[in-house]
Amino acid sequence: MSAARVFLLALLLGFMCPALAEVAVPQLTGRVVDQTGTLSASDIASLNDRLKDLETRKGAQIAILIVPTTDGEPIEQFSIRVAEAWKIGRKKIDDGALLVIARNDRHLRIEVGYGLEGVLSDVITHRIIDEEITPKFKAGDFAGGISAGVDRMIRLVDGEQLPAPEPAHWQAPDLIDFANPVLIFAVIIGAGILRAALGRLLGSVATGGIVGVFAWMVAGSLAAAILVGLFGFAAALIFGGLNFGGPVVGSGPYRRGGGYPGGWSGGGGWSSGSSSSDSGGFSGGGGSFGGGGASGSW
Template identity: 60%
Template sequence: MRAVKAILLALLLGWAFAALADVAVPQLTGRVVDRSGTLSSSDVAALSQKLSDFEKRKGSQIAVLIVPTTDPETIDQFSIRVAEAWKIGRKKVDDGAILVVAKNDHHLRIEVGYGLEGALTDVTSRRIIDEVVTPKFRTGDFAGGISAGVERMMRVVDGEPLPVPSRSVNFGNLENIGPIIPVTLFASFIIGGILRTLLGQLLGSVATGSLIGVLALFFVGSVGVAVIVGFIGFFLAFIADLFPKSTGPSRGGSWSSGSSSGGWSSGSSSSDSGSFSGGGGSFGGGGASGSW
C-alpha cells in the first residue's frame, strides 16, 4: 500500500512540476500587452487606438503581445496557447490575429484565426515578418517594427495585396532544408513514379519537382528552400528509371512537425484600461514565425 501511495505521490509531483514549467499566458488587459517594457505608454496608446479603430470599421480583432522569452517553449506553442486563451476575433467568424514577440529570444510569430487564413496566409504572414517587421527590429526600432507590421496586417485583411517581391530573392535560412530532404526523397521516387507513368518521363519529373517545391514553400516559407528542393525533386524523379524497380509503387504519404514546452514569468504589462476582450474566435495554428 505504501508503494502505491509513493507512486501516486511521485506522479502528482511530476504533473505539478510540468504545470509549473508551462509558460503562463498573460492576462488579456488590452489590445497591446507588453510584458517586457519595450513600448512607451504613448506607443501603446497610439497602437491600441489604431487597432480599436480597425475593429470598429472592419469587425476583425488584432492584438499584440510582447514577452521577454518563451524559453524553453517554442514561440509556436506559446502563441497558440495565447490564442486559445484570449480568443481574439468574433465567435464563429474567427477573424482574429495576434502578433507575438519574444524579445530576448529574437523570435516572433503572427498567429491567425480560421476566418482570416484566406487573407493572412502562411506565406503572407511570413512576408510581413521578413519584409516589414524584422528589418526594423534589427536596428532596434521595436515600436516602429510592431506598428508597421500591424499596419500591414490590417491592410491585408482589408484586401490590399502585398507589393510584388523585389527581384533579389530572399533565400531565407537554408538550414531549414534538412527536415525536407526525407520528404523530397520519398516524393521523388514514389509520387514521381506515378506522375511519370501518367505524364511521361519529362513532364512527370517537372510535375514532381513543382509539387515538391510548392509543398516546401508552404511548410517552410522560404522561396530559396522551395527552389532548391523542387530542383532536387525534379532531378531525382528524372533519373529514377536508372535505379532497379521495386515490387510496385506505394501510394500516399504524409509528414508533420512538432515542438516542445517550457516557461517564464514576471514583467510589466501595458493595456488600454482593461476594456478590451476577445470575441470568442478560434485558431488552428495558421500563420508564420520568424526571427531577427
C-alpha cells in the same frame, strides 16, 4: 529490474518537466500587452487607436503581446496557448490575429484565426515578418517594426469581405431619443417634485435613478442607463429647483429640512470610470485558432 524502473521514471519526468515549466498565459488587459517595457505610452496609444479603428470598421480583432521569454517553450506552442485563452476575433467568424514577441529569445510569431487564414496566409504572414518587422528589430527599432507589421496586417484585413460589426448599444444613435426636449422638460418637472418631497440631494439622486432605469428598459444597455442616469441627476441638481409657479415647500425654493445652503459641492465624485483608453474594456470575442500563421527570428 530496478534500473529499468529508474529509467522509466526519468523518462516520464523528462516529458513532464517541460509542461510544468510552461510560462503562464498573461492576462488580456488591452489590445497591446507589453510585459517588457519595450513600447512607450505613446507607442501603445497609437497602436491601440489603429487596432480599435479596425475593429470598429471591420469587426476583426488584432492584439499584440510582448513577453521577455517563453522559457524554452517553442514560440508556436506558446502563441497558440495565448490565442486559445484570449479568443481574439468574433465567435464563429474567427477573424482574429495575434502578434507575439519574445524579446529576449529573439523570436516572434503571427497567429491567425480561421476566418483570416485566406488573407493572412502562412506565406503572407511570413513575408510580413521578413519584410516589415525583423529588419527594424535588427536595427533596434522595435516600435517601428511592430507598427509596420500591424499596418500591413490592417491593410490586408481591410480588403477582406467580413460580416459587418454590430453597432454598440450605448452609442449616440441609441441616445438620440433621450435628447427630446419634451423628455428633458419632463425630467426637470419631475425633479422639482422629487426635490420638494425628498430634498435637493436625495431628490436629484432619485431622479437620476428613475431616468436611468427607464433608459435601461428602452435601450437595453447598462452603459446607456448609466450615462442617461447621470444626465438626469445633473439636470435635477442644476435645474430641478426652478420655480414654474407651483407651490414652494419649506423656507426657500424647493427647500425642505434646512436644505443645502450654498449648493452641493460634491460633484467631483461623479466621474465616469469608462474614460480610460482601452485597458479593461477590451476582450476577445470568442474567436478560434487552428495554428495558421508564421514565425520568425532576428
